[in-house]
Amino acid sequence: MAVVIDGKQVAASYRETLKERVTELRARGIVPKLKVVLIGDDPASHSYVRGKERAAQEIGIDSQVLRFDETISEKELLDLIDLMNEDEEVHGILVQLPLPKQIDESRVIMRISPEKDVDGFHPENVGKMMLGLDTLLPCTPHGILHLAKTQTEIAGKHVVVVGRSQIVGKPVGMLFLNESATVTYCHSKTDDLGAMTRQADILIVAVGRAGLVTADMVKPGALVIDVGVNRVEGRLVGDVDYEAVKEKASAITPVPGGVGPMTITMLMHNTVEVASRG
Numbered sequence: 001m002a003v004v005i006d007g008k009q010v011a012a013s014y015r016e017t018l019k020e021r022v023t024e025l026r027a028r029g030i031v032p033k034l035k036v037v038l039i040g041d042d043p044a045s046h047s048y049v050r051g052k053e054r055a056a057q058e059i060g061i062d063s064q065v066l067r068f069d070e071t072i073s074e075k076e077l078l079d080l081i082d083l084m085n086e087d088e089e090v091h092g093i094l095v096q097l098p099l100p101k102q103i104d105e106s107r108v109i110m111r112i113s114p115e116k117d118v119d120g121f122h123p124e125n126v127g128k129m130m131l132g133l134d135t136l137l138p139c140t141p142h143g144i145l146h147l148a149k150t151q152t153e154i155a156g157k158h159v160v161v162v163g164r165s166q167i168v169g170k171p172v173g174m175l176f177l178n179e180s181a182t183v184t185y186c187h188s189k190t191d192d193l194g195a196m197t198r199q200a201d202i203l204i205v206a207v208g209r210a211g212l213v214t215a216d217m218v219k220p221g222a223l224v225i226d227v228g229v230n231r232v233e234g235r236l237v238g239d240v241d242y243e244a245v246k247e248k249a250s251a252i253t254p255v256p257g258g259v260g261p262m263t264i265t266m267l268m269h270n271t272v273e274v275a276s277r278g
């Protein structure tokens with residue numbers, strides 16, 4: 001029976017250290033400031049942004065959410081980003097994804113100053129991450145690495161990543177490689193997925209398909225990290241068949257309450273990092 005990794009608790013304890021850092025910054029007259037751009041009325045995006053506001057308030061970060069109708073043009077959004085880039089009081093800028101179809105996501109990400117890119121999505125930050133240089137790391141992958149380190153040594157472990165998205169799959173593999181893990185990437189075209197996942201000491205699943213990973217696809221004693229968020233019959237579930245895999249793994253993240261809370265916490269971490277750079 002696996003240890004259930006309590007992401008809420010790990011996140012809460014990490015936020016305590018951030019609170020202390022913010023108290024020190026405020027004593028030096030620095031108030032960390034985060035601007036979040038929220039476009040449209042997607043209920044999930046609104047809920048995630050509320051979570052970001054709550055976490056910022058708890059830690060002492062000054063956050064402001066700028067809400068726009070989904071008809072906003074790309075030019076209006078890019079002009080707004082320019083203003084925030086120039087505002088010396090703003091440390092972090094985040095545009096909540098996904099964006100409406102008239103707006104090119106890459107153009108938006110590339111317009112945010114890399115120094116203020118608290119999502120860690122800008123190519124300059126992604127490149128530095130690949131090189132193992134100190135930079136703003138993408139929040140979900142950073143959160144996953146932190147959770148994994150609460151359970152095991154990473155160096156020498158075989159990490160299998162299922163999923164190759166720009167914001168989770170690709171970067172999370174890179175972060176584990178930087179920690180001297182052996183990394184295998186799998187995706188929708190991978191032949192015999194189970195043969196791959198069964199080799200994993202640490203299995204990270206980020207596809208967005210409920211029940212994709214079943215118990216027979218997991219090596220006994222593996223650490224299983226489920227990044228999927230799927231709504232099935234009104235319930236939130238991950239990509240892993242949680243009840244069955246729990247019996248086989250040594251540790252597992254639940255959905256909800258696993259990786260999700262770490263995403264928001266690492267966003268706060270990045271905002272504090274930028275503010276600390278002075």
Ligand SMILES: Nc1nc2c(c(=O)[nH]1)N[C@@H](CN(C=O)c1ccc(C(=O)N[C@@H](CCC(=O)O)C(=O)O)cc1)CN2
Binds near residue numbers: 048119236263
């Ligand atoms: N600009 C960004 N957009 C998006 C990101 C991102 O990192 N930056 N990631 C996701 C959404 N996201 C944060 O923005 C996010 C997703 C999930 C959670 C979370 O806490 N999930 C909970 C369940 C929440 C629920 O009930 O729906 C959990 O897993 O426990 C936080 C943040 C896409 N967009």
